[in-house]
Amino acid sequence: MRLFTAAQMREADRLTIAAGTSGRELMERAGAAVAEAVRRMGGGPVAVMCGPGNNGGDGFVAARLLAGHGTAVTVHLLGERQRLTGDAALAAADWTGPVHGASGGVRDCALIVDALFGTGLTRALDGEAAAVVEAINRSGLPVLAVDMPSGVDSDTGEVCGVAVRAARTVTFAGAKAGHFLLPGRTLRGQLHVVDIGIPGSVVAGLDSRLAVNGPETWQHALPSLEEDSHKYRRGHALVLSGPMTRTGAARLAARAALRVGSGLVTLGSPRSAVLVNAAHLTAIMLRPCDGAAELREILEDPRFSVVALGPGYGVGEATREAIRVAGASGRGLVLDADALTSFEGDLAGLASALGGAPAVLTPHGGEFERLTRGADGTRGVSKVERARAAAAHSGAVLVLKGADTVIAASDGRAAINAHASPYLATAGSGDVLTGLVAGLMAQGMPPYEAACAGVWLHGDAGLRLGPGLIAEDLPEIMPAALRGLADKP
Numbered sequence: 001m002r003l004f005t006a007a008q009m010r011e012a013d014r015l016t017i018a019a020g021t022s023g024r025e026l027m028e029r030a031g032a033a034v035a036e037a038v039r040r041m042g043g044g045p046v047a048v049m050c051g052p053g054n055n056g057g058d059g060f061v062a063a064r065l066l067a068g069h070g071t072a073v074t075v076h077l078l079g080e081r082q083r084l085t086g087d088a089a090l091a092a093a094d095w096t097g098p099v100h101g102a103s104g105g106v107r108d109c110a111l112i113v114d115a116l117f118g119t120g121l122t123r124a125l126d127g128e129a130a131a132v133v134e135a136i137n138r139s140g141l142p143v144l145a146v147d148m149p150s151g152v153d154s155d156t157g158e159v160c161g162v163a164v165r166a167a168r169t170v171t172f173a174g175a176k177a178g179h180f181l182l183p184g185r186t187l188r189g190q191l192h193v194v195d196i197g198i199p200g201s202v203v204a205g206l207d208s209r210l211a212v213n214g215p216e217t218w219q220h221a222l223p224s225l226e227e228d229s230h231k232y233r234r235g236h237a238l239v240l241s242g243p244m245t246r247t248g249a250a251r252l253a254a255r256a257a258l259r260v261g262s263g264l265v266t267l268g269s270p271r272s273a274v275l276v277n278a279a280h281l282t283a284i285m286l287r288p289c290d291g292a293a294e295l296r297e298i299l300e301d302p303r304f305s306v307v308a309l310g311p312g313y314g315v316g317e318a319t320r321e322a323i324r325v326a327g328a329s330g331r332g333l334v335l336d337a338d339a340l341t342s343f344e345g346d347l348a349g350l351a352s353a354l355g356g357a358p359a360v361l362t363p364h365g366g367e368f369e370r371l372t373r374g375a376d377g378t379r380g381v382s383k384v385e386r387a388r389a390a391a392a393h394s395g396a397v398l399v400l401k402g403a404d405t406v407i408a409a410s411d412g413r414a415a416i417n418a419h420a421s422p423y424l425a426t427a428g429s430g431d432v433l434t435g436l437v438a439g440l441m442a443q444g445m446p447p448y449e450a451a452c453a454g455v456w457l458h459g460d461a462g463l464r465l466g467p468g469l470i471a472e473d474l475p476e477i478m479p480a481a482l483r484g485l486a487d488k489p
Ligand SMILES: NC(=O)C1=CN([C@@H]2O[C@H](COP(=O)(O)OP(=O)(O)OC[C@H]3O[C@@H](n4cnc5c(N)ncnc54)[C@H](O)[C@@H]3O)[C@@H](O)[C@H]2O)[C@@H](O)CC1
Pocket: 009, 010, 012, 013, 026, 027, 030, 051, 052, 053, 054, 055, 056, 057, 058, 116, 117, 118, 119, 120, 121, 122, 123, 124, 125, 126, 129, 146, 147, 148, 172, 173, 196
């Protein structure tokens, strides 16, 4: 599913109106969709809270249609009626019932329609607007939000001061980034996208390179297996282990790479840790590797297709040098944790170490902040734009992890992942993700698609396992996750 910004929706509106459908007609259809959703939620009595713009106009239309079908409706307006303009003023004029103030509170209703603010929110809610939103939330009544829960920024998903908590949201023509970025995702309830007559060609023509992460965008690039395949044709991932007391992370990554289908996986281990690693490995091979010079020798073997580096590896110049060597080899790279922290405040240094190699960086929020300190465009904007900026600066694919993981490529493509489980917030979970992405890249999947697929499969594993999951379980559930994916139409 593609996602849109407020500016793109305004553009779609403009093009549709230019092609002959009036704004008032669009509002009529939007209001009709809201009225229909109210009926599906059990009907009235309904309080419709209208704001000063077109979101409020949608509310007036819904109120008129519901009342016309016999539903008990009260309308409340935030602001003065005579200050309404354009289509919203026309829609309000068609409402013949009384209009109450918004601050008096709602009484004797079973459902609230939140038509206060939609994509036109420009600043934080305060004063009367904030008080009305707080009263809606305090009422404990189910809320149907029109387009966005009021107070949620449709581009960033952020709460601007305060925001409505909705049970459902009806949105028009296409979903917005703010419906999928946190905390917007948790405030919008169930999301319904309805067609209000904006032509498909207009929507298709919008320059949105943002989507919800799902198989439809990367399934075509998943590794396929021939009947007569051979392990040497399924890729070979090299995962670098940390020293004696920090080896578990790399083994988790290696196991995940093997489970996701890499034909061979080798763990490169410092000599100090070879015995402890050997004691825990069976199908995964082991090679001593102490530092960058030895890594260079290992990578002379052309069969290694990908290097995963970072979990437990240690922070410092030795790590930076290992990344330079891996980057210069042109192999696929997956960098996490210590690999990223080794370039604290030096995204440009990391970009130059990568040397244009196909790479995926998988920071969580804290690692991202450290890595991008001082880099342009990585502050104060949406999570999507921050990830995009870092991808553009580094030339790598960014996986900005969290409950709303964002994957961004340097060419502007981006995806927000919603297929995940909160139980994935557990020690070692990120190491498994590193291994999944590395294992997919080892089999020839391009970095952006491998990152999206890895994040999705990781989330799928979390959803399958649920409460009680630990990181060790995640690679073991991959056969079921992969089979489920193969069964998808
Ligand atoms: N394709 C489209 O774009 C369509 C949009 N429609 C509706 O129109 C909405 C967008 O309408 P608008 O652009 O008029 O925007 P909104 O109705 O979301 O809000 C704009 C109004 O709120 C005021 N405002 C913004 N932030 C405020 C704040 N923090 N405190 C107090 N006042 C604030 C503005 O001054 C303006 O009066 C959509 O969300 C949707 O519900 C529909 O009518 C149909 C078609």
